[in-house]
Amino acid sequence: MPSQTDRLIELFRQTSFKSSPTPVFKLAAGGLSRWYVDCKMALSYPEARQLVGERIVEKLGSAPADAVGGLALGAWPIALAVSDAAWRLSGRTIRTFVVRKEPKDHGTGKFIEGDVKAGDRTIIVDDVVTTGMSTITAVERCRAAGLEVARIFAIVDRQESGGRESLEKLGVPFEVLFTLADLRARAE
Numbered sequence: 001m002p003s004q005t006d007r008l009i010e011l012f013r014q015t016s017f018k019s020s021p022t023p024v025f026k027l028a029a030g031g032l033s034r035w036y037v038d039c040k041m042a043l044s045y046p047e048a049r050q051l052v053g054e055r056i057v058e059k060l061g062s063a064p065a066d067a068v069g070g071l072a073l074g075a076w077p078i079a080l081a082v083s084d085a086a087w088r089l090s091g092r093t094i095r096t097f098v099v100r101k102e103p104k105d106h107g108t109g110k111f112i113e114g115d116v117k118a119g120d121r122t123i124i125v126d127d128v129v130t131t132g133m134s135t136i137t138a139v140e141r142c143r144a145a146g147l148e149v150a151r152i153f154a155i156v157d158r159q160e161s162g163g164r165e166s167l168e169k170l171g172v173p174f175e176v177l178f179t180l181a182d183l184r185a186r187a188e
Contacts, residue, residue, distance in 0.1 A: 008051040009178050009186060012156070015041040015048070017183045029130040029161055035180055037156050039127035043077040052078060053085030055177050056125070056153050060086075065150060066120040069097035069112075071138040074127035078155065082125065094123070099138045111141045118146025129154045129176070132163035139170055156180060 002010070018025065018036040025036035042048040056078075068079045079096040086092040097114025104110055116122065122142055126135045139149050149172050157164060157176040167174045 004051055004055060005178065008048065008055065009182050011045065011048045011051070012037065012039070012042045012178075013183050013186045015045070017187060019184070019187060027130055029133065031161075033158075035158075035184065037128050037158075037180065037183065039074065039155055040077075043081075043127075049077060049081040050085065052155060052177065053081030053083075054089065056082045056123075057085045057089060059153065059175055060123065060151065063150065064121050065094050065123050067095040067097050067114065067116045067147075068123040068125060069099060069114060069116075069138075069142075070125045071099045071134045072101060074134070075099070075125045075138065078125040078127065078153075082123065082153075097122075099141050101137075112145050112147075116145070116147060120147050121150045122147045124149055124152045124172075126152075126154045128156045128158060129163040129167065130158045131161045132166040135163075135167055136170065139172065151175070153177070156183070 016038045020034050023032035023034050025033050027033055068082045069075055076098050083094050083096045086094045095115045097112055097116045100111050124135060124138050135152060142149050152167055152172050152174040154176045158180045
């Protein structure tokens with residue numbers, strides 16, 4: 001029987017991973033690549049969301065966390081999966097939030113939506129890390145709002161463009177569920 005991680009990688013390989021003999025996929029970070037991972041495809045399925053949430057909660061262990069979130073749109077289903085898994089597995093409440101790319105142009109004009117307040121220990125989540133810039137933006141906005149960023153998790157590390165190194169400079173523990181190399185190994 002495959003492990004949860006093996007099953008998770010297989011689900012993402014089947015639904016989210018695309019490859020080409022030549023670089024044709026434009027990345028959010030800029031440039032073209034032979035490989036593309038669209039996590040929104042896998043996260044459309046309850047099994048993938050459940051496995052992502054459970055794996056992150058497992059990696060988090062008993063470390064204190066008040067809330068989980070990240071930059072819209074990619075982080076939202078991951079944050080929900082983590083919050084739901086923590087509740088389902090142990091009755092632990094970890095609230096969710098989302099960091100907007102631009103502040104609301106009405107109401108309070110906030111960058112961060114959800115039940116969080118200054119001093120909350122937060123987990124930042126992201127779908128794919130290439131340069132790490134979207135994750136860094138989320139961390140910076142959380143810190144500016146007075147949130148304590150305790151951990152960073154991503155589903156996939158592309159292991160290129162210095163993403164991991166950029167995130168490690170933030171002084172926050174960073175972990176991934178699997179890498180682009182893991183997906184490529186199963187596709188070849």
